[in-house]
Amino acid sequence: MKITRNVILDLLPMYLANEVSSETHALIEKYLETDPELAQQAQKQKESLELPVDIPVPLTEEDQIKAYKKSRLQLAIIIVFLAFLLAVILGITLMMFFISA
Secondary structure (H helix, E strand, O other): OOOHHHHHHHHHHHHHHHOHHHHHHHHHHHHHOHHHHHHHHHHHHHHHEEEEEEOOOOHHHHHHHHHHHHHHHHHHHHHHHHHHHHHHHHHHHHHHHHOOO
């Protein structure tokens, strides 16, 4: 049985996504060696499918909860620090006021 270009074109998307068996992969590779135009088209499609490395991965619900709890803790620490700083500044200001009065 001769494999036609249309059959290869039908299989090409799955081939580019690496979702074909090793036999199908070898068959498509062999066919692409005989059809340079289709091989070039397949290479262009493959390059356009490659994802950049810096795409963020969606977080699982568990990871989202951990991130939320961590940010809440950080916010609480910042609030406590600012409250302490405000108390110190207010205390120094009051001491200066009473000393000068």
